[in-house]
Amino acid sequence: MEQSHDINISDRQRQILTIIIEEYVSTARPVASEQIVNGYSLNVSSATVRNDMAELERAGLIVQPHTSAGRAPSERGYRYFVENLMSPKALPADEQRKIRHQFHQVAMEADEWVRLAASVLARTANSAAVATPPRSTAVHLKHFELLAISDARIMLVLVGHDGTVAQQMLNVDQDWSQDELSALATHLNNALAGKTGAEIEEWANEPGNMHSIMVIAPSVLGTLTSMLAKLERHESSQIYREGLAHILNQPEFREPGRMQQILELFEHGTAWTSIIPSVMNQEGVQIIIGDEAMGEGMSAVSVVLARYGLGEKLAGVLGVVGPVRMPYSRSVSSVSYMSQLLSDLLHKSYNPHTGGEAE
Amino acid sequence: MEQSHDINISDRQRQILTIIIEEYVSTARPVASEQIVNGYSLNVSSATVRNDMAELERAGLIVQPHTSAGRAPSERGYRYFVENLMSPKALPADEQRKIRHQFHQVAMEADEWVRLAASVLARTANSAAVATPPRSTAVHLKHFELLAISDARIMLVLVGHDGTVAQQMLNVDQDWSQDELSALATHLNNALAGKTGAEIEEWANEPGNMHSIMVIAPSVLGTLTSMLAKLERHESSQIYREGLAHILNQPEFREPGRMQQILELFEHGTAWTSIIPSVMNQEGVQIIIGDEAMGEGMSAVSVVLARYGLGEKLAGVLGVVGPVRMPYSRSVSSVSYMSQLLSDLLHKSYNPHTGGEAE
DNA sequence: GTTAGCACTCTTGGATACAGAGTGCTAGAG
DNA sequence: CTCTAGCACTCTGTATCCAAGAGTGCTAAC
Numbered sequence: 001m002e003q004s005h006d007i008n009i010s011d012r013q014r015q016i017l018t019i020i021i022e023e024y025v026s027t028a029r030p031v032a033s034e035q036i037v038n039g040y041s042l043n044v045s046s047a048t049v050r051n052d053m054a055e056l057e058r059a060g061l062i063v064q065p066h067t068s069a070g071r072a073p074s075e076r077g078y079r080y081f082v083e084n085l086m087s088p089k090a091l092p093a094d095e096q097r098k099i100r101h102q103f104h105q106v107a108m109e110a111d112e113w114v115r116l117a118a119s120v121l122a123r124t125a126n127s128a129a130v131a132t133p134p135r136s137t138a139v140h141l142k143h144f145e146l147l148a149i150s151d152a153r154i155m156l157v158l159v160g161h162d163g164t165v166a167q168q169m170l171n172v173d174q175d176w177s178q179d180e181l182s183a184l185a186t187h188l189n190n191a192l193a194g195k196t197g198a199e200i201e202e203w204a205n206e207p208g209n210m211h212s213i214m215v216i217a218p219s220v221l222g223t224l225t226s227m228l229a230k231l232e233r234h235e236s237s238q239i240y241r242e243g244l245a246h247i248l249n250q251p252e253f254r255e256p257g258r259m260q261q262i263l264e265l266f267e268h269g270t271a272w273t274s275i276i277p278s279v280m281n282q283e284g285v286q287i288i289i290g291d292e293a294m295g296e297g298m299s300a301v302s303v304v305l306a307r308y309g310l311g312e313k314l315a316g317v318l319g320v321v322g323p324v325r326m327p328y329s330r331s332v333s334s335v336s337y338m339s340q341l342l343s344d345l346l347h348k349s350y351n352p353h354t355g356g357e358a359e
Numbered sequence: 360m361e362q363s364h365d366i367n368i369s370d371r372q373r374q375i376l377t378i379i380i381e382e383y384v385s386t387a388r389p390v391a392s393e394q395i396v397n398g399y400s401l402n403v404s405s406a407t408v409r410n411d412m413a414e415l416e417r418a419g420l421i422v423q424p425h426t427s428a429g430r431a432p433s434e435r436g437y438r439y440f441v442e443n444l445m446s447p448k449a450l451p452a453d454e455q456r457k458i459r460h461q462f463h464q465v466a467m468e469a470d471e472w473v474r475l476a477a478s479v480l481a482r483t484a485n486s487a488a489v490a491t492p493p494r495s496t497a498v499h500l501k502h503f504e505l506l507a508i509s510d511a512r513i514m515l516v517l518v519g520h521d522g523t524v525a526q527q528m529l530n531v532d533q534d535w536s537q538d539e540l541s542a543l544a545t546h547l548n549n550a551l552a553g554k555t556g557a558e559i560e561e562w563a564n565e566p567g568n569m570h571s572i573m574v575i576a577p578s579v580l581g582t583l584t585s586m587l588a589k590l591e592r593h594e595s596s597q598i599y600r601e602g603l604a605h606i607l608n609q610p611e612f613r614e615p616g617r618m619q620q621i622l623e624l625f626e627h628g629t630a631w632t633s634i635i636p637s638v639m640n641q642e643g644v645q646i647i648i649g650d651e652a653m654g655e656g657m658s659a660v661s662v663v664l665a666r667y668g669l670g671e672k673l674a675g676v677l678g679v680v681g682p683v684r685m686p687y688s689r690s691v692s693s694v695s696y697m698s699q700l701l702s703d704l705l706h707k708s709y710n711p712h713t714g715g716e717a718e
Numbered sequence: 719g720t721t722a723g724c725a726c727t728c729t730t731g732g733a734t735a736c737a738g739a740g741t742g743c744t745a746g747a748g
Numbered sequence: 749c750t751c752t753a754g755c756a757c758t759c760t761g762t763a764t765c766c767a768a769g770a771g772t773g774c775t776a777a778c
Contacts (some may be wrong), residue, residue, distance in 0.1 A: 263604040
């Protein structure tokens with residue numbers, strides 16, 4: 001991470017690195033010195049460029065696939081680029097307009113927005129995109145419902161104060177009628193409405209509260225708190241994925257093994273469970289290049305992520321997933337704009353009412 | 360569809376066709392006459408086999424990629440095979456046991472089961488798998504909840520009698536307090552619990568019922584009925600997808616265009632919307648080979664689907680998706696067993712209580 | 719009806735050669 | 749000290765050819 005400080009290269013070399021990256025990103029083939037002097041007005045000869053390239057290679061920023069090939073950026077080169085060279089430019093105004101337009105045409109559902117965000121992001125960045133629905137860091141119980149499903153099986157459906165919904169089956173050792181369950185639910189709803197999982201636990205431990213209610217109450221309460229905890233930990237929240245086709249067409253995924261990697265990440269994202277929380281806790285756009293952060297063989301894949309939402313209250317993560325050879329500048333613009341947009345939409349949608357009460 | 364009747368081939372030719380299909384499915388390379396007499400005890404010479412193969416080709420059941428290659432099954436050949444030649448064998452007992460075991464280790468949630476079913480199916484059939492969660496054909500309202508989100512925005516969360524949950528945002532032209540909304544919800548819940556979407560509509564049209572309640576009631580009722588209708592039409596129900604990696608590794612998807620096709624089908628399954636209902640209405644395992652049913656360019660992809668569930672009340676669809684060169688026999692066994700298993704699980708889970716009341 | 723034999727076709731893999739792409743280096747100019 | 753022209757060198761990509769091999773279709777005999 002802190003390797004950039006000892007890199008000492010001239011302005012022109014920085015310029016050349018930038019050109020190499022831009023060129024390589026768009027063509028996927030190593031860039032030659034000749035190409036650089038032809039396409040860009042550097043006012044030096046190709047020989048000079050070659051000398052600089054040799055130095056850039058010594059610094060580990062570019063690599064040469066074989067002797068008589070041009071240069072391609074190394075992962076370290078990309079990292080240097082995104083940290084020092086890339087100019088953060090906003091998405092063109094007309095694209096912004098087009099995107100906003102799509103959001104105004106769809107029903108005003110948070111989850112629907114998020115799915116659309118992933119889809120638009122995939123198209124805009126021309127790569128795969130992911131997005132998690134927004135969740136509160138503290139979920140307050142709004143209401144829950146007990147349904148008698150069969151003899152000793154109960155379904156518990158809970159609604160959070162922010163509109164999140166969860167359901168879970170519950171096995172008990174006795175038969176209960178729907179009326180009994182409804183009575184219990186009403187009783188507990190009155191006592192627990194507005195509380196978080198932790199607060200419910202507290203309430204259950206207070207002597208007196210658990211007197212004179214049905215024997216399954218502890219079991220119900222336990223389930224409730226565990227469901228709330230799950231919601232707060234963002235588990236069980238589906239990850240929306242879009243645009244896989246875009247990146248599987250990239251030449252780097254021609255080689256058999258590569259595809260496996262990205263599908264693994266994309267399908268059962270065990271990798272996500274460690275990345276997403278870390279993104280949630282930081283401001284701004286996070287860029288993960290190659291196997292920098294993902295465990296083991298996730299080379300060839302880069303991820304650009306950002307958090308969106310309303311401060312602590314309601315937040316999620318979105319971003320693009322693509323080959324390491326990715327137009328980072330454009331990805332960052334897209335992700336950045338999209339997170340801004342989603343945040344705005346959520347803000348407008350949830351503003352005055354839900355604002356006050358969440359601690 | 361009714362093309363099989365005019366195919367008239369000898370027993371040995373049938374046998375040869377079977378061998379060709381089995382061999383080709385497992386190796387992905389055209390099968391030669393020599394190979395057939397060597398690997399299998401047909402007691403004839405390769406020349407005889409060649410004569411038969413020429414006839415099978417004339418019947419359109421096999422094709423020859425080029426002059427000096429072996430034969431590969433045509434789509435018609437596969438169809439003939441699955442209809443006339445394939446012996447339906449059950450999944451081996453130990454595999455069945457292993458699968459059941461996995462289901463007993465997981466929480467008893469219908470949706471969780473379905474996801475697991477897709478995952479297990481993908482592994483068992485070694486290809487991609489899909490599954491839709493079970494839905495009732497008639498959803499009865501259990502309970503709904505109105506949440507004040509912001510000034511003129513209300514979230515409606517409804518719970519169906521079978522435990523399905525849906526939520527939707529609602530824009531109204533006036534500000535309502537949470538207390539007012541709760542009062543309205545309580546009132547309407549009392550009147551509407553147990554009704555289907557159609558019955559709610561009826562109720563709303565009865566004179567008198569709509570008197571003396573809040574002005575947003577019609578809007579709430581309209582949203583309710585449309586949500587129930589949506590649930591009944593199985594829209595909005597997520598399709599679980601698993602094991603994409605398995606089939607993208609198959610040699611037939613090396614060619615660029617092919618991958619697109621299957622990803623298209625897999626991601627935004629517009630194709631599903633026409634196939635799933637048709638499978639829902641039929642008993643047994645459905646086999647779709649190549650572009651038989653899917654529109655346009657869905658060649659190279661076959662699908663084996665079956666319905667599962669409890670009669671009319673609660674049903675879904677599951678199946679495997681793979682290349683046309685697919686071990687149909689095994690796929691059918693897997694899909695068949697899995698649908699049986701899921702049906703059983705649902706039966707055990709929902710049996711006595713929910714049974715009686717749905718019309 | 720079956721089969722041995724054979725000519726014929728087409729693919730596949732390995733050599734070989736060669737043009738082209740790029741570089742690194744050297745020596746000289748500014 | 750920096751830049752550049754020039755050139756030798758290396759490596760890839762492509763084309764071509766060739767030989768071996770895989771399979772078939774056909775014919776004639778059993």
